[in-house]
Amino acid sequence: MELKDKRIIVTGSARGMGAATVRAYVNAGAEVVAMDITDDSGNEVVKEANASGAGNATYMHVDISERESVETGFAEAVKNLGGLDALAHPAAIQRTSDAGDVSVEDWDLMFAVNVRGTMLTNQVAHRYLKESGGGSIINFGSISGLRPEVSAAAYSAAKGAVHSWTRTAAGTWGKDKVRVNAILPAMATPMYLEAIARATDEQTDAIYWQNLHSIYLGHEYGDPDQDLGPVMVFFASDASKFITGQLIPVDGGQTTVR
Numbered sequence: 001m002e003l004k005d006k007r008i009i010v011t012g013s014a015r016g017m018g019a020a021t022v023r024a025y026v027n028a029g030a031e032v033v034a035m036d037i038t039d040d041s042g043n044e045v046v047k048e049a050n051a052s053g054a055g056n057a058t059y060m061h062v063d064i065s066e067r068e069s070v071e072t073g074f075a076e077a078v079k080n081l082g083g084l085d086a087l088a089h090p091a092a093i094q095r096t097s098d099a100g101d102v103s104v105e106d107w108d109l110m111f112a113v114n115v116r117g118t119m120l121t122n123q124v125a126h127r128y129l130k131e132s133g134g135g136s137i138i139n140f141g142s143i144s145g146l147r148p149e150v151s152a153a154a155y156s157a158a159k160g161a162v163h164s165w166t167r168t169a170a171g172t173w174g175k176d177k178v179r180v181n182a183i184l185p186a187m188a189t190p191m192y193l194e195a196i197a198r199a200t201d202e203q204t205d206a207i208y209w210q211n212l213h214s215i216y217l218g219h220e221y222g223d224p225d226q227d228l229g230p231v232m233v234f235f236a237s238d239a240s241k242f243i244t245g246q247l248i249p250v251d252g253g254q255t256t257v258r
């Protein structure tokens with residue numbers, strides 16, 4: 001019950017790390033509003049989490065790339081929760097693209113969801129967290145934002161922007177006791193499996209050498225419930241209250257053991 005009485009919004013909750021985060025928070029006793037644009041699985045995730053957890057979650061349709069949707073959704077969520085203590089923000093998209101021919105459409109889509117979505121959700125959450133006397137924002141960066149990513153040029157650039165934003169937001173909102181960190185994960189989720197399925201043979205080879213080979217704890221992607229869930233609980237809890245502006249790899253050593 002590490003998160004008993006904590007009021008938390010989780011984006012991208014319908015699958016992958018967002019869904020695992022909802023389960024971890026409800027198990028730890030939190031009150032959660034889960035947000036996504038995939039409503040059937042979004043509803044299913046909260047139903048299953050509520051069946052076994054000590055806390056409670058409800059689902060809401062919110063498109064993180066649209067200001068109106070974020071403003072309205074967060075206002076209703078915070079009203080229902082009675083305040084806000086943390087935002088966990090895994091929602092994002094990934095597309096394969098090559099630096100030489102990435103289209104304007106793909107570039108703009110990636111930045112609308114992954115970068116503008118991070119700015120909007122963080123900005124609106126900050127307002128409510130400040131009213132609560134402080135709290136935690138947990139963004140999602142990527143190793144792709146730190147190194148060359150030949151098969152995902154636009155995604156890589158967008159994640160680099162999320163890293164910069166995370167530091168700037170941490171620097172701006174520290175005075176309000178709002179901490180802002182970014183998790184850099186390597187987890188076996190639908191996003192990762194879809195990227196593998198889309199890749200050409202050449203890209204699959206690069207993905208192995210760039211990704212699995214350098215996960216020194218077993219050369220496999222982690223399990224979102226076992227390997228990420230407890231970390232998400234820590235960053236939403238008061239135990240992490242002196243950590244801000246950090247890029248935190250949760251990746252079996254992939255990012256920094258080189």
Ligand SMILES: NC(=O)c1ccc[n+]([C@@H]2O[C@H](COP(=O)([O-])OP(=O)(O)OC[C@H]3O[C@@H](n4cnc5c(N)ncnc54)[C@H](O)[C@@H]3O)[C@@H](O)[C@H]2O)c1
Binds near residue numbers: 064065091142144192
């Ligand atoms: N899987 C990995 O190993 C890995 C590695 C590095 C970074 N990441 C990052 O971790 C985070 C979580 O990734 P995942 O693998 O769980 O992804 P995922 O694709 O499995 O889940 C992403 C969720 O976000 C939702 N979403 C997409 N666009 C949205 C929008 N406009 N509004 C609201 N919700 C939206 C999707 O519907 C989906 O439920 C992402 O930010 C991703 O970029 C993942």
